Amino acid sequence: MNIFKKVPLAILIGSTLLPAYAMAQSQMGGPGTVGPSAGDREFSLSGTGSSNKDFDNSSFGVSVDYGWYLSDRMLAGIRQSISYADVAGEDLSGDFWNGSTRGFVDYHFGRGAARPFVGATLGGIYGDGVKDTGTAGLEVGLKYYMLPSTFVQARAEYQFLFDSGDSASDNFDNGAWAYVLGMGINF
Known part of the structure; x- marks a missing residue:
């Protein structure tokens, strides 16, 4: 299929979604009236x-996050995560509970309903399936405001573990990705 046959479909989709986006913005008072x-x-x-x-x-x-907006774009806070795993296998089996407490700082882009963000975390991880140690990470995500102060969010965080400054630089390449989907409010 050549590109000229796809253009009318793209125009049709765009002409359908653009009014819906504009209507959502007008219901929320327009750009700049949503968010913190x-x-x-x-x-x-x-x-x-x-x-x-x-x-x-x-x-x-x-994962539960609680934070304060230092500006309308910069959020600093604390995050508590708890996870449970039920593992069945030859080498390892059983129930494992893990927790993580981290401070975070996120910078948000844009002023409309969709707000992408980037950030960093630093804290500790503890529990049955891990050695109690420090953790740090970089994150990226998107918040979408459905109401002026209520949003849904998706976040991906690259986390790595460390015991000291030297092990942090050594372990960065051995990190893991964590993904979450959730909801939140500003007040």
Whole structure:
């Protein structure tokens, strides 16, 4: 299929979505009236989970964030995550609980309903399935304001563990990705 046959479809989709986006903005008072202001606080609750095809190796977790807006774009706060894994295997099996407490700083872009962000975290991880140690990470995400102060969010965080400054630089290449989906409010 050549590109000229795809153009009318793209125009049709765009002409359908653009009015819907404009209507959503007008219902929220237009750009600049959604989202936080400097001094506002934020609370969010997110979840994650996975299972293999037989559901004999499963995990799930929740993450609670509480933060303060230092400006209308910069959020600093604390994040508590708890995860549970039920693992069945030859080398390792059983139930494992892990927790993580991290400070975070995120910078948000844009002023409309969709707000992408980037950030960094620093804290500790502890529990049954891990050695109690420090953790740091970089994150990227998107918040979408459905109401002036209520949003849904998706976040991906690259985390790595360390015991000292030297091990932090050594372990950066051995990190892991964590993904969450959740909701939050500004107040």
